[in-house]
Amino acid sequence: MAAESIGSLDPVMAIALVGTLGVGSQWLAWRLRMPAIVLMLVAGLLVGPVFGFFDPMRDIGPMTNAIIAVAVAVILFEGGLTLNFHTLRDAAEGVKRLVFIGAPLGWLLSTLALRWGAGLSWESSAVFGGIMIVTGPTVIAPLLRTARLARRPALLLQWEAIVNDPIGALAAVLAFEVVLVLRTAEKVGGAVIELGVGIGVATALGLAAGYGLTQAFRRAWVPEYMKVPVLFTILLAVFAVSDSVLHESGLLAVTIMGIYLANANLPSYEEMRRFKEHATVLLVSGVFILLAASLDFSALGQLTWRAGIFVAAVVIVARPLTVMVALASTRIPMRERALIALTGPRGVVLVAVAGLFGERLVELGVEDGALIGPLAFVLVAVTVVIHGFTLKPFSRALGLQAAETPGVLFVGGSRWTTGLAETLKSELDLPVLISDPNRSHLRRAREAGVTTFYGDILSEGAERNIDMASFSTLLVATDNDAYNTLVATDLAPDFGRENIYQIGREKSETARHALPASLGGQSIAHKATYNELNRMMWQGWTFRVTRLSEEYGMAEWREKRPNALLLAYIDPEGEIHFLGSNEGDLHPEPGTKLVSMLPPEENDKPLRTG
Structure with a gap:
């Protein structure tokens, strides 16, 4: 009653x-x-x-x-x-x-x-x-x-x-x-x-x-x-x-x-x-x-x-x-x-x-x-x-989920996005896909075995052919800053603004070129631009995944890798989170995996993963 x-x-x-x-x-x-x-x-x-x-x-x-x-x-x-x-x-x-x-x-x-x-x-x-x-x-x-x-x-x-x-x-x-x-x-x-x-x-x-x-x-x-x-x-x-x-x-x-x-x-x-x-x-x-x-x-x-x-x-x-x-x-x-x-x-x-x-x-x-x-x-x-x-x-x-662990959708094929996508796929087993309307930009990704989509990510073809449910994160990194902002803004309601990331814009410091907060995605890699990231790849920087533990935490990692560029971390539940310039706010638990770029001089250092 x-x-x-x-x-x-x-x-x-x-x-x-x-x-x-x-x-x-x-x-x-x-x-x-x-x-x-x-x-x-x-x-x-x-x-x-x-x-x-x-x-x-x-x-x-x-x-x-x-x-x-x-x-x-x-x-x-x-x-x-x-x-x-x-x-x-x-x-x-x-x-x-x-x-x-x-x-x-x-x-x-x-x-x-x-x-x-x-x-x-x-x-x-x-x-x-x-x-x-x-x-x-x-x-x-x-x-x-x-x-x-x-x-x-x-x-x-x-x-x-x-x-x-x-x-x-x-x-x-x-x-x-x-x-x-x-x-x-x-x-x-x-x-x-x-x-x-x-x-x-x-x-x-x-x-x-x-x-x-x-x-x-x-x-x-x-x-x-x-x-x-x-x-x-x-x-x-x-x-x-x-x-x-x-x-x-x-x-x-x-x-x-x-x-x-x-x-x-x-x-x-x-x-x-x-x-x-x-x-x-x-x-x-x-x-x-x-x-x-x-x-x-x-x-x-x-x-x-x-x-x-x-x-x-x-x-x-x-x-x-x-x-x-x-x-x-x-x-x-x-x-x-x-x-x-x-x-x-x-x-x-x-x-x-x-x-x-x-x-x-x-x-x-x-x-x-x-x-x-x-x-x-x-x-x-x-x-x-x-x-x-x-x-x-x-x-x-039954094997009918879009992906066991949601992955990363990259917009823009380049040496940098290919290297990062290959690392996430091979070392972390995350679903990755690179989309680009320029077929030649996808050649390196196809050779590396990374799944690609040739076409505009905003097109009906992308909606029909890409299973968006397999991806929880969008990273926009083409060589066109205006297009990056358009894609990040348009797809933000679908992915959630907290899951949309965009590489730095070449001109963003002055009031004449600065954009309102409602446009574009979150920054990554200290707002590094397309040219800066790909120049680092030409200079020999490499991607590295490091697993933290009770004995080997964030402070020990940073001490050993003082010049590393921290890009993202994967929490113990398997979800990826990209970082902008707020590394100091990061207090990862044991079992967290760090995704970083190492300069050539640090590549030969022995890696401790805990």
């Missing part, structure tokens, strides 16, 4: 609490390297039903459901905005099968699991089974960020989650219309027409809004500073109008709108996408806190042991069988099929839509419709915890 209420909160304070708990849970999960969804679920349960400190309906009021509905719409739109057809490549066949075969088969198997596992009536099972098609983009995105899967399985999970979300909601609508016809005097023809009109309106609205925004942005009918506000306004209008025609069809409309914009090649696409990603982090956090805090433990008390049978049937039978049948006879390797088959977390849309249809079924006289909401929450909680903690080790066991 839920804890007794300890007093209501002011609505503003309640909203602030939701934001603080949501973002705080995500930050804490990042620090502890835990699944963020799990911590958000726990935080919502603690402040809500456990301690009774926060009750969304009491403290925020009837607007809670509207807030959740709009948040889910924005989340799905942002998901659609990431679905660029160019990124599919060899995953296209798998995505089509997961949508066109997996969705109907998943509906059928989920319905059977509900009927024979949970013991629900056929009516409730059919409606809830439709909703269970969804695998939750609100959960998949944070999990993929943590697990760092290889490109294809990550794409398959992402596309399936986002595309099937509105399909699941509409499947529930279809099943509910059938129940409505059977329970009332409504005619079948009228229900079918209503469903068809709703889907048609949603599709037309999504396409029309996407086309209209594309034309408006391309023709400069909207000033740059108003593009994101206009986008949000149109998004809300499309969702509201479509939902007024057929409930839950708004989800389909905004998803179609997002996919259209993602494939329209708009100049402002990156700015819009990044802003939406930031908004989505806030919304996902908030919605999970709201839903968890809204849980009524007395509703869970209605469930019996059959709820456990139901969850086990979904996780162990329905999901794996759906994926294996859908992906049968494709070129997707069996280990990737296995990973996808055993990864099916449910999220916000399932809980929100299930609660709504559960109430409607009860109003129609289907008594066990009241169990749909509690069953949905249990399924979400169990799958979030299971997949949150198992996806990363399971993908590692």
